[in-house]
Amino acid sequence: MNDPIDCIIVGGGPAGLTAALYLARFRRSTIVIDEGHSRASLIPIVRNLAGFENGINGNELLAKMRRQIECYDVPVIEGRVTAIKEADGRFLVEYGSNGDSSSRTLIAQRALLACGIRDKLPPVDEAVRLTQRGLLRFCAICDGFEAQGKRIGMLGPASRALSHAVFFRTFCQQVAVIASDLDALTQDERALASQHAIDLIATVALDLPNSTEAPLNVACENGHRHAFDAIYPVLGCLTQNDLLSGLDVERDSDGMIVTDKHQRTSLDGLYAAGDAVNSLNQICVAVGEAAMASMAIHRSLPANPL
Structure with missing residues (x-):
């Protein structure tokens, strides 16, 4: 792609996939880069998510959300983002595809961090x-x-x-x-x-x-x-703050990304949603933040009339 993408989303969990859905429906060019470690994938069954009266397995939920954005031809790259750099108001996102050691770079006008957190597991087998x-x-x-x-x-x-x-x-x-x-x-x-x-x-x-x-x-x-x-x-969690190295992004005392009510970070053009932001780690919260972030991203970009 020679022209910059409207938005790159880092993370393919509930927040990232919801934002991709909204942005696609706003007719914004969007790419999701997902390492495949969403916390939702570990959930055997969640029963407090509205609309699933019998509960739903975390992987099944993610699969449903993936199929939904496939209807809008949003690319989902299986890989790990290794660095995000800001230059001239744009974001250079470096990543490596799963199984490929070479590094690639995408350029976007906006970036959304939906990379979540990782719970610290106890040191036991299995x-x-x-x-x-x-x-x-x-x-x-x-x-x-x-x-x-x-x-x-x-x-x-x-x-x-x-x-x-x-x-x-x-x-x-x-x-x-x-x-x-x-x-x-x-x-x-x-x-x-x-x-x-x-x-x-x-x-x-x-x-x-x-x-x-x-x-x-x-x-x-x-x-x-x-x-x-x-x-x-209750051993705490690991944030994905290595992605913010070199970026002037405000974080709180726990290392969580600080955003305003529109999910904007302290760096213009960079947004965040989901577990990387909020200490109330709930799927419904992540989905709501993603909706707000995508609306703010859409409004911040130049109009895209037919």
Whole structure:
């Protein structure tokens, strides 16, 4: 392509695919570059997404969204963006296609970051498969309702795990904190755990069986094992901030991209939507932000009359 593309979208999750749909319907030239690591792909079933009364598997949802933008001939490149550079009001996006070590560059008038985040997985075998089977889970908002009557563990630094455990008491009675630093809990925090009947389980290292079947058994230093129907790691996440190297883009204290109500970043022409922006990591939020971003992108570009 000799002429610059209207918009390049980095990321093919719900935010990126929604933005591609909107921009295509605005008759804007758009390309999606997707590395294939959307958090949605790990979801065994999501039941709080409007319109899917029986729930839907994350990969199935992504496939449906892909098929929808195929109706508008939006190219989806399977590859990894390695750098984004700004020059003369345009964006040079460098990427490598999957299975190809050579680097390519596309030029766009606008760029949308929908690259999301990656949850930190616990250091155990089969962590990805355990997540896909729903034994390791990452969103109490999405699936806490289904935990009623189950035994749930919150795994991570003690204070953080405790705050998540207190929230999870909304859904079930049997909640435990699994941490190696229980000594760091204050007297008030221990009182809070007692108030909410939250067990505190000390473990030096997580020892799960090499199995994708429930229950999950956590071994402690005293030899005791505790069984859980599911464990929620609260170990933090990895942002994709390497893409912003060399760009003057504002981020908050957690490294998340800061945007205004139109999803504009601090760099003119660069937009962001989805988990890379908002701490409320929900598909519906990502989709809404993508709609706002695509509308703002369309309005910022020169008119494209027939």
